[in-house]
Amino acid sequence: MDIVQKLIKKEEERQQNTIGLIASENFASKAVRNAVKSVFMHKYSEGYPHARYYEGNEVVDELEDLCRQEILKLFNLSNDEWHVNVQPLSGSIANLAVYNSILEPGDTILSMFLPDGGHLSHGWSYGNQESFSEDFKNLSESIYLGGNRKVSFVSKIYNVIQYKTNPKTFLFDYDEIEKIALKVKPKLIITGGTAYPRNIDYERISEIAKKVGALYHADCAP
Ligand SMILES: Cc1ncc(COP(=O)(O)O)c(C=O)c1O
Missing domain, CATH: 3.40.640.10 (Type I PLP-dependent aspartate aminotransferase-like (Major domain))
Known part of the structure; x- marks a missing residue:
């Protein structure tokens, strides 16, 4: 097994066997982890949906629009009055x-x-x-x-x-x-x-x- 994979496994075991009490940390679901490690991770997408600084963002735009809509739904907010920014990484x-x-x-x-x-x-x-x-x-x-x-x-x-x-x-x-x-x-x-x-x-x-x-x-x- 490649050394990086070994360390990922080791960290997985550490997380399974210890209780972390850092409130701002989170356990992301498998679906989120899969999305984060997908091909989207190496695509530039500066700017906002449909107004980007790089080419090739039509699928990124679809995904970002979807995330914004889902957040509005989650908080029961209307599109006309509220703006959602889903870009911050942390x-x-x-x-x-x-x-x-x-x-x-x-x-x-x-x-x-x-x-x-x-x-x-x-x-x-x-x-x-x-x-x-x-x-x-x-x-x-x-x-x-x-x-x-x-x-x-x-x-x-x-x-x-x-x-x-x-x-x-x-x-x-x-x-x-x-x-x-x-x-x-x-x-x-x-x-x-x-x-x-x-x-x-x-x-x-x-x-x-x-x-x-x-x-x-x-x-x-x-
Ligand atoms: C109140 C508060 N704001 C901001 C942050 C920073 O968050 P991140 O580590 O996601 O940048 C933390 C992290 O502990 C926090 O507790």
Whole structure:
């Protein structure tokens, strides 16, 4: 057996015999795995259906149209009012698509502090931090202004400020998040708990966003 096939088999056995608790991972069905490893995987198809940058996309267009229709049906949404984009290969790329559609470089994002459960694609930087100005002194336990080492591309492009959990309860304190939002006036507020095992109060964050004139991106899997 070819070495790559051997390793695929080995990984198959590992997955069968262990329980992975990474919430954002998934077990795709055999039908999905077969589709992903089909001849579609080596076809270029930049652009959108019926408006591509490469030739030979008539069958890809049929497939992408079908996927869009199926998603609309799944969520009981009408074609006239809703648009579906089925192109992102992963959550991180979907997040970049959201930012690119609503933000300009340098805009302020307010997202969850990475060590308290946020995700790299919501921005991350560490290293030397600017000391808190008087303006932020009373929020110093709940706000992270970022460091000089921009680990995530998102922190290089946007001004990412993060909200932390309460150090005693390890929960997000929505009153504190509201105070931060009022102070930093973000253009976008993000929630999305990669490693935050509690419920997120989406309605409360949505109210905060409305109050400060921000957009709200709930990065969640239904
Ligand atoms: C909240 C959240 N957003 C985005 C991602 C990134 O998803 P992907 O690994 O599919 O790019 C994750 C992955 O853990 C996540 O938990």
